[in-house]
Amino acid sequence: MKSAVRVRFAPSPTGGLHLGGVRTALFNYLFARHHGGTFVLRIEDTDQTRFVPGAEHYILDCLEWCGISPDEGPHKEGRFGPYRQSERKSTYRAFAEQLIQQGHAYYAFDTPEELEAMRERFKSENNPSPQYNASIRAHMRNSLALDASEVERLLSEKTPHVIRINVPANQTVVLHDMIRGEVHFNSNEVDDKVLLKADGMPTYHLAVVVDDYQMQISHAFRGEEWLPSAPVHLLLWDFLGWKNSMPQWAHLPLILKPDGHGKLSKRDGDRLGFPVFAMDWHDPRTQELTRGFREMGFLPEAFINMLALLGWNDGSGEEVFDRSQLCERFSVDRIHKGGARFDFEKAKWFNQEWIKRxxxxxxxxxxxxxxxxxxxxxxxxxxxxxxxxxxxxxxxxxxxxxxxxxxxRDPVSVDWNSIRAKWDSGKKNFFTEWSNELAALAEWKTEAIEDSFKQVAIRLGIKPGEVQLSLRIMLVGGKFGPPVFLIAHYLQKDSTLSRISHAIHILDDAASS
RNA sequence: GGCCCGUUGGUCAAUCGGUUAAGACGCCUCCCUUUCACGGAGGAAUGAGGGGUUCGAUUCCCCUACGGGCUACCA
Missing domain, CATH: 1.10.8 (Helicase, Ruva Protein; domain 3)
Known part of the structure; x- marks a missing residue:
């Protein structure tokens, strides 16, 4: 009875692709690859007010950069398309109507103002945000509370309306989560979520169920923030008669801010100086540019390696894995339950490891x-x-x-102070002498340069070490970089000599003034 | 407020009843190197609190505390 593994990453095209989003995509990808399954990309663009042009393409680019491109999606149609929910619009209504026929859903004609008024009316100290549920729906304008004829009239007059799920009272809904085990919900706490919006588009709740069913999704990974709405989805799978096809759920732990509280957001990156998006995101509406990991100099191998280890580990103590190793070792039962703080220092360490490799x-x-x-x-x-x-x-x-x-090119800025402190005629003499030697050097080789440096130093009674740092600063501009004679070698004779003589002039001027 | 999830060093984390409670990042010391790194050797630093269960709890259960998520015709 075991069916093929099919997973999906289902982002909404509303802006840049966040770290957490990439990790969800990654876990989907790793799970699919580990089990020889299929990784699907589905674009959840049911909210037309939040649609941002270019965002879908950007998401695809990010996944491609990470090396985790989906097997099916709007870019690569498979047997289960279309992969944009906006293009599947016509399929949802029928299911919503079916639910109404069966008594599992109803029409609601309440205007936003009426909903607002309801919340105001029932709001109390103990219940600051009243829900549209069994106890309240009788007071609202919906097909459960109104006369059949009245409902008929409203519908025939094309009164704007939504379709809401009719959540049964006093039921225990049990979610079997691959990461968290059993999670119990009391249906009395679940409200009658809107399934189909007034504009005819489904909400996430309806769309995720219909699409997961039709796309034959076997395992559904999503962030922990979806846990509270899981009972709505479970109920729908049941009402629609698809219970036996329901995917296994896995609610991933959140990625938290490095400091303070809450889940990581784009703002934290701006505030703390690190990227949150995978790649640069240029918002077409605000013209705002948000820096991404790619542009900040991260390697995709390091990026996904770091992300994979945020909330998961293979128990071996090893940490640096390439994509195929991750696919091989990934397992859901080693995913953490608790949220993980994002640590940019560690992210940079992963990147350095990958650069070295x-x-x-x-x-x-x-x-x-x-x-x-x-x-x-x-x-x-x-x-x-x-x-x-x-x-x-x-x-x-x-x-x-x-x-x-x-x-x-010549150093843009030079740390003269580090030389000046101990600059004297002896040192000036040394560099002048050595320059003459270098100019006459037959072979411009690292060893020859170093030998001559030491010989001149010894001849003038100077310890080579005492002038080496000065040389480095003359050539490099600061106290960093590879071995200095190696640098001189790559610099070639002309540049080396010119930087030394330029330095002598600068230091002399400073001394005489 | 309600519901749900979570809680091992500063951070990521191993442990699936019995360990001197791994390892990594970061930090500190030393070595290598008259730079910076890399590398090597050390070091400081952890089971939120209280009850149970048990011969024995970090591990299982309960309570409390704390943290987080959700509470839209957004996903």
């Missing part, structure tokens, strides 16, 4: 691109051999820029 040639194109964006004249060929020199110093792709910049 990547071959220089793989990194080169992206690093090259980023340097060009900064106006630095570079080529992939020139950069590739340098990447290995600096990559263990980089946590993001952006870190390569300052690490590589000085190889291609």
């Amino acid at each position: 990547k071959r220089d040639e793989e990194l080169a194109p992206q690093v090259c691109e980023r340097m060009k964006q900064q106006g630095i004249q570079v080529t992939q060929e020139a950069i590739t051999p340098l990447i290995g020199l600096v990559k263990e110093r980089c946590q993001t792709l952006m870190d390569f820029i300052p690490q590589l910049d000085y190889f291609f």
Whole structure:
């Protein structure tokens, strides 16, 4: 009786794709791959007021960047399309009507104002947000409370109306969650959710059930914030007579703010200086640009690795996994129940691990691109051999820029103070002497450069170590980077000499003034 | 307020009744290196509280506290 594994990621195209969304997509993907199943993308665009052009395409791009592209979706029609709920609009109404015939739903003609008035009227200290439920629906304008003839009239006059679920009283609805086990709900606490809106579109509640059924979804992963509405969905699966086809549910733990309280939001990223969206999101309405992990210099391998370990682990103590390892090791019973705080430091560590693991040639194109964006004249060929020199110093792709910049142009800023403190005629003499030696050097090789440096130092009675930091600052601009003689080697003779002589002038001027 | 979920170091977390309560990030010290990193060796730091169950509870149950989610014709 075991059917094929089919899972879906069902975002609504309302803006950038959040970390938590990507993780839900990822867990779906990993589960599907682990079980040889199918990963479906369904666009939940039933709220026309929140629709944002470009968002769907952006979501697809994010998933592709992460390497977790869906097997079916609006981009890749399968046997279960269409994959946009707006394009499935016509299918929902019939099910809503069917529920009415069976007494499991009813028409409601209440206007937004009337609903507001109801909430005001029944609001109390003990019940600040009254629900549209068994005790209240008798007081409202719906097909359960009104005369049949009146309902007939309202309908024939095309009075705007919605269809609500008729939640039975005094029932215990039991959810069997793959992560949380049994969760019990009392139907008296569940309100008569709108199933079909006045504009004819279904709400999430109806659409998720109809679509999961029609798309033959076997396992449904979603965020924990959906747990409270699970009984509505369970009831619908039952009412529609599809109980035996219902997917197994898994409510994922939330990703929380690093500080303070609540679930992680885009605002936290803005506030704390880290990305929350997978990729840059440019809001077409507000023109606002929100930075993404990709543009901040993260590798997709690191991004999904980090996300996979947020709320799940394989118990081995290992943490760095590539996509295929994740697919292999993923299992629902090792998903956590509790929410996990997002830690940007750890995210950067994952990225650094992945940068170290990547071959220089793989990194080169992206690093090259980023340097060009900064106006630095570079080529992939020139950069590739340098990447290995600096990559263990980089946590993001952006870190390569300052690490590589000085190889291609004179340092933009120089930490003169670090040299000046101990600058004297002896040192000036040393660098002048050494420059002459370098100029005459036959072979521009790292070892030869270093040898000559040491020889001149010894000849002048200076410890090589005492002038090495000065040299580094002259060439690099600061106290960082690979071994200094290696840098001189890559810099070539002319640049090396010119930076040294430029430094001597600067330091001399400062000394004489 | 109500309903639901959760709770091991600062953070991610292992443990599925018996451990000196792993490991990782971050932090600190030292080594390597006259830069910064990488690497290596150490260190500080954890079972929310109270009741049970049990020979024995971090592990099972209950209560409390705390945290979170939901409470729309949004998903």
